[in-house]
Amino acid sequence: MANNALGLIFTNLHEENVPELVRFRTMASIPYGGRYRIIDFTLSNMVNSGITTVGLMTTNNYRSLIDHIGSGKDWDLARKDGGLILLPPFSEKNDKLYTTRLEALSSLTGFLSRRNEKYIVLADCDGVARLDIADVLEYHESKNADITLVTHYGTVGNRADFMLVDAQEDGRITGVKLTPTVPKGTKADIFINYYVFNRQFLLNMVEDFVSHGYTSFEADLLAKQVKSLKVYRYDFKGYYAGIDSMSAYYKHNMELLDKNVRDELFGNRDIYTKVRDSAPSKYGKEATVKNSLISDGCEIYGVVENSILFRGVKVEKGAVVRNSIIMQDNIIGANTSLNCVITDKNVVISDTKQLSGCSTLPFFIQKGTRL
Amino acid sequence: MQRRKECVAMLLAGGQGSRLYALTTNIAKPAVAFGAKYRIIDFPLSNCINSGIDTVGVLTQYQPLILNEYIGNGQPWDLDRTYGGVHILSPYQAKTRSSWYEGTANAIYQNMHFMKMYNPEYVLILSGDHIYKMDYAAMLEAHKASNADCTIAAINVPLSEASRFGILNTNPDGTIYQFEEKPKVPKSTLASMGIYIFKAEKLFKYLEEDEANPNSSKDFGKDVLPAMLNAGEKMCSYEFEGYWKDVGTVSSLWQANMDLLGERPEFDVGDKSWKIHSRNPLAPPEHIGEEGVVKNSMIALGCEIYGTVENSVLASNVVVEKGAVVKDAVILANSVIKAGATVSYSIIDENVTVGKNAVVGVDIDPKAEIVVLGRGITVADGVTVSEGQKHEKDILA
Numbered sequence: 001m002a003n004n005a006l007g008l009i010f011t012n013l014h015e016e017n018v019p020e021l022v023r024f025r026t027m028a029s030i031p032y033g034g035r036y037r038i039i040d041f042t043l044s045n046m047v048n049s050g051i052t053t054v055g056l057m058t059t060n061n062y063r064s065l066i067d068h069i070g071s072g073k074d075w076d077l078a079r080k081d082g083g084l085i086l087l088p089p090f091s092e093k094n095d096k097l098y099t100t101r102l103e104a105l106s107s108l109t110g111f112l113s114r115r116n117e118k119y120i121v122l123a124d125c126d127g128v129a130r131l132d133i134a135d136v137l138e139y140h141e142s143k144n145a146d147i148t149l150v151t152h153y154g155t156v157g158n159r160a161d162f163m164l165v166d167a168q169e170d171g172r173i174t175g176v177k178l179t180p181t182v183p184k185g186t187k188a189d190i191f192i193n194y195y196v197f198n199r200q201f202l203l204n205m206v207e208d209f210v211s212h213g214y215t216s217f218e219a220d221l222l223a224k225q226v227k228s229l230k231v232y233r234y235d236f237k238g239y240y241a242g243i244d245s246m247s248a249y250y251k252h253n254m255e256l257l258d259k260n261v262r263d264e265l266f267g268n269r270d271i272y273t274k275v276r277d278s279a280p281s282k283y284g285k286e287a288t289v290k291n292s293l294i295s296d297g298c299e300i301y302g303v304v305e306n307s308i309l310f311r312g313v314k315v316e317k318g319a320v321v322r323n324s325i326i327m328q329d330n331i332i333g334a335n336t337s338l339n340c341v342i343t344d345k346n347v348v349i350s351d352t353k354q355l356s357g358c359s360t361l362p363f364f365i366q367k368g369t370r371l
Numbered sequence: 372m373q374r375r376k377e378c379v380a381m382l383l384a385g386g387q388g389s390r391l392y393a394l395t396t397n398i399a400k401p402a403v404a405f406g407a408k409y410r411i412i413d414f415p416l417s418n419c420i421n422s423g424i425d426t427v428g429v430l431t432q433y434q435p436l437i438l439n440e441y442i443g444n445g446q447p448w449d450l451d452r453t454y455g456g457v458h459i460l461s462p463y464q465a466k467t468r469s470s471w472y473e474g475t476a477n478a479i480y481q482n483m484h485f486m487k488m489y490n491p492e493y494v495l496i497l498s499g500d501h502i503y504k505m506d507y508a509a510m511l512e513a514h515k516a517s518n519a520d521c522t523i524a525a526i527n528v529p530l531s532e533a534s535r536f537g538i539l540n541t542n543p544d545g546t547i548y549q550f551e552e553k554p555k556v557p558k559s560t561l562a563s564m565g566i567y568i569f570k571a572e573k574l575f576k577y578l579e580e581d582e583a584n585p586n587s588s589k590d591f592g593k594d595v596l597p598a599m600l601n602a603g604e605k606m607c608s609y610e611f612e613g614y615w616k617d618v619g620t621v622s623s624l625w626q627a628n629m630d631l632l633g634e635r636p637e638f639d640v641g642d643k644s645w646k647i648h649s650r651n652p653l654a655p656p657e658h659i660g661e662e663g664v665v666k667n668s669m670i671a672l673g674c675e676i677y678g679t680v681e682n683s684v685l686a687s688n689v690v691v692e693k694g695a696v697v698k699d700a701v702i703l704a705n706s707v708i709k710a711g712a713t714v715s716y717s718i719i720d721e722n723v724t725v726g727k728n729a730v731v732g733v734d735i736d737p738k739a740e741i742v743v744l745g746r747g748i749t750v751a752d753g754v755t756v757s758e759g760q761k762h763e764k765d766i767l768a
Contacts, residue, residue: 034656035672073446257658259675266655269673269688275447275651279641280407280671280684284634289665293656296408296672297641301634309656 005119005137006082006112006199007046007054009039010101011065013193014126017159017244020364021344025064028056028125030243031327031345033256033265034295034308037068038125038243040273041265043075046121048270049133053082055111057104059089068274075272087111102217105202106210113203120202124193128241128252130265131194136234140196143171145232147201150194152240156186159244163191163218165233173231176222189233192240239264250342250362253308253325257291278311286317302332316351323359327367341365375490376426376455378511378568380419381482383475384412384499385432390620392761393745394720399431401499402438403624404703404721406631406640407671407686410441411618412499413649416448416457421645422507424495426455428485430478432462432471441650448648460485474589480578486571494574496567496591502627502638503564503615504645510609511568517545520573520604521596524566526611536562537592539608547606550597561608564615567591573604614638621741625718628684628701632667652687652704662693671704678708682735686721695725699735709752716758717742726752733758 011028021030028039039056046054054077058065069075072084087108089098098104101122105112112120119140121133131150140148151165164182166175167189182188205221214220222231239261241252255261265271278297283289287300294300297312302319310328315321318335325342332338333351340357344367349355353371357363365371388400395403401412412429419427427450431438445457460482462471472478479486479496486494493514495507505524514522525539533554539561540549551557577595581587587594600606614637618624630637640647654673659665663676670676673688678695685691686703692710700714703721708714711728716735720743725731729750732742740759750756751768 256655259658262655262658266673269653271655272653277447277646277648277651279647280669281657282632282641283665283668283670285667287666289659290663291659291661293658294670295656299641 004117005049005051005121005133005196006115006117007043007051008057008108008120008122009042009046009054010057010104010122010124011039011062012057012059013101013124014159014161014244017126017161018246018249020246020366021249022061024061024367026058026060026062026125027243029062029064029068030125030249031310032128032243033253034293035311036271036273038128039065039068040075040271041128041130042123042125043077044271045129045131045133046123047075047077047272049135049137051121051133052077052079053085053115053117055085055087055108057087057108059098059104062088070274074275085111100215100217102206102209102215102220105206105217109203109206112199115199117199120197120199122193122195122197126243127192128243128265129192129236129238130268130271131236131238133194136194136196139171139234140232143232144230145196146198146230148196148232148234149173149191150196150236151189151233152192152236153187154190154240154242156182156184156188156190157242157244157248158184159242162244163222164188165191167233171232171234173226173233176218176226178218178223189235190242191233192236192242194236196234246342246362246364247360250325250340250359254306254323256293256308257306276311284317287315302334310345325362344368347371373490374454375492377491378424378426378493378495378507379486379489379491379571380415380424380427380495380497380507381479381486382412382415382419382427382429382497382499383478384429384438385472385478386498386500387433388500388619391624392621392743393763394621394624394718394743395434396745396763397434398437399433399435399499400619402441403618404686405502405618405624406628407669407684408652409640409647409649411502412438412442413448413647414502414504415497415499416442416445416450417645417647417649418503418505418507419497420448420450420648422505422509422511424507425450425452426489426491427457428460428482429457429499430460430472430482432478435459435461443650447650455489458485474594475591476578476581476587476595477589479574479591480582480589483575483578487575491571494569494571496565496569498565500619501564501615501617503611504613504638504642504647505566505611505615507566507568510566510611513609514568514607517607518605519546519607520570521599521606522568522609523547523596523606524564524611525561525608526564526615527560528562530557530560533557533560533562537565539563541608545607545609547600547608550592550600552592561610563592564611565592567596568609573599621718621743625701625716625741629682629699631669631684632682654687660693663691678710700732717744719744720746720748722747724749726750726754728752729754729756731756 015022071078077084281298284301312329316334320337343365384401388395450457657674660677664679671687678691698715706723709727715732717732745763
């Protein structure tokens with residue numbers, strides 16, 4: 001059934017939650033988990049569910065995304081029929097760039113109406129999970145729903161852009177609350193930004209809404225009309241890492257040091273990412289590595305503890321890296337010590353430096369910094 | 372103008388590699404795993420693409436399934452091309468004959484039509500048995516500059532080992548005046564690397580003649596090259612300096628793996644100026660546990676290390692449980708070393724399980740022999756496998 005669904009990924013939404021990380025890139029291309037980008041999880045979920053056509057909605061800063069995705073072959077999406085389709089902004093002259101999901105979709109009606117798939121799966125790149133979309137589609141079909149929202153019972157975090165749902169026993173949604181004022185830490189059914197629509201329903205709705213001058217999907221459709229439509233929620237019970245702040249980014253990356261979390265995300269060895277042909281990682285005679293994730297292409301001659309090293313990181317002799325996330329191609333100089341630090345790509349830290357943040361407020365070093 | 376390729380490479384990958392015992396029971400030698408994520412054939416294929424040669428025929432014969440599957444359409448090496456690219460050439464049936472490849476020269480002869488499709492000026496002959504990084508383009512330049520009919524890559528070997536190789540005796544200008552196959556008393560230390568560049572028309576001519584000769588063993592080293600030399604063709608040596616290792620025996624394969632270790636390794640696979648391309652495992656970063664110890668080792672993606680790993684090379688998704696010790700060993704993909712087990716001075720093939728507290732191999736000792744455990748076998752808990760044993764079947768308690 002999943003090959004009867006079209007994937008559509010919004011690569012730029014929710015960027016305001018992690019401004020440091022998206023300064024040079026999209027939400028979708030934020031590095032995650034040592035050798036991945038957030039979109040790898042979303043795309044793999046789609047591909048592993050049998051979806052073979054995926055459109056990527058972009059607005060700006062998408063060079064790193066294009067570099068990562070390429071032709072889509074690393075996700076098995078370099079296809080003659082469908083495959084990976086980049087959908088950069090398209091608008092007639094003098095139209096302003098779209099800002100909401102609805103505006104984005106209205107610019108896509110041509111593309112969407114030319115496809116044949118019965119369903120459309122919409123997903124954002126603000127979370128990391130291993131979601132069986134085929135199962136969501138089956139649920140959607142069994143309920144004969146117009147829309148299915150995937151929710152996860154979790155904790156309300158820092159973000160402003162979230163939505164809670166109220167559902168009946170049978171899954172039918174009776175109400176949604178957009179950014180309600182609930183205390184941080186409240187447990188609730190939170191929408192995790194995966195939707196399933198019937199394609200024709202979506203097209204009709206977008207046309208209808210645009211003619212009425214509506215701009216927001218969530219506020220104008222879900223909040224106002226949910227009762228008159230067949231909107232169901234799919235309760236996702238697995239591991240979900242919502243990336244809604246820098247501290248959440250740090251915390252969830254660190255959760256990968258837990259074998260149970262790793263087994264759930266990676267146990268089936270089916271999360272795809274860009275192939276870089278790095279050499280296997282190398283550990284020196286004096287290396288000491290404890291409770292850490294080390295990616296290919298790393299060379300370690302110092303100490304690494306409770307940390308995540310992305311591809312191609314070099315840790316020189318005497319360097320000590322603790323509780324830190326070190327992104328691609330960093331060099332950590334001899335006798336330098338890092339604690340609770342997040343370094344973006346291509347950072348070089350020279351010898352004998354001391355840098356420290358704390359676990360609730362990790363110290364962030366911008367891409368390409370020479371220190 | 373007719374489309375053509377200046378140089379086509381022909382890679383002999385049909386060898387059995389019988390001196391690798393269980394490691395080649397089900398796979399051809401060029402498909403043998405090496406260096407945590409590579410297979411031997413990654414090296415000549417990467418050398419080709421890095422040298423600008425994008426048309427490669429791979430001649431397979433012995434146990435080709437895994438090799439064929441591995442090469443696929445050649446995409447990992449950028450060899451999926453609309454014109455050229457990598458092509459698997461297996462023995463085939465023809466109207467007047469059908470035969471297996473008999474000897475290296477016959478294998479190339481049988482694929483003359485493949486080479487002629489590209490109308491090449493030069494043909495590069497390679498084997499899939501060696502670990503090395505070499506710029507074939509530089510060799511081709513030398514071949515053109517000398518206007519030789521055949522250029523043979525050669526490497527200086529220690530005099531004590533020279534009698535194991537085909538030795539080239541050369542004049543000061545690099546032209547070859549004599550071949551000696553495994554001479555008892557070598558006159559020179561210049562060993563043939565089994566890498567040849569021919570002017571295509573000369574190669575075709577001598578292959579035809581060799582094929583017509585009933586007394587020929589249809590081998591390049593024994594028949595074709597001596598015939599060309601006797602006929603007075605210009606044959607030159609091309610001296611290669613650098614790392615070059617025949618990994619045809621268990622101990623040389625083990626040693627070549629060890630040569631990757633260290634801050635300044637004998638052989639560097641991480642050299643970004645000469646990338647070694649391969650198919651990549653789909654696995655997360657490796658995890659070193661709270662009690663894990665990893666020293667002087669190379670570890671591939673997906674490994675989970677809770678024990679001790681020293682001076683070893685571990686391929687993807689290997690698990691080393693708590694209290695297990697892996698020393699001076701090569702462990703291939705998906706194998707599991709259970710708690711308390713010891714593995715030393717061994718090559719463990721893919722999907723092997725070494726049971727709890729089992730002892731495999733002895734401490735490294737140049738006089739001792741390396742243990743080989745074949746694909747998919749299980750070593751029962753507590754069992755001892757002594758030095759030099761080669762196993763293809765489960766080892767029961």
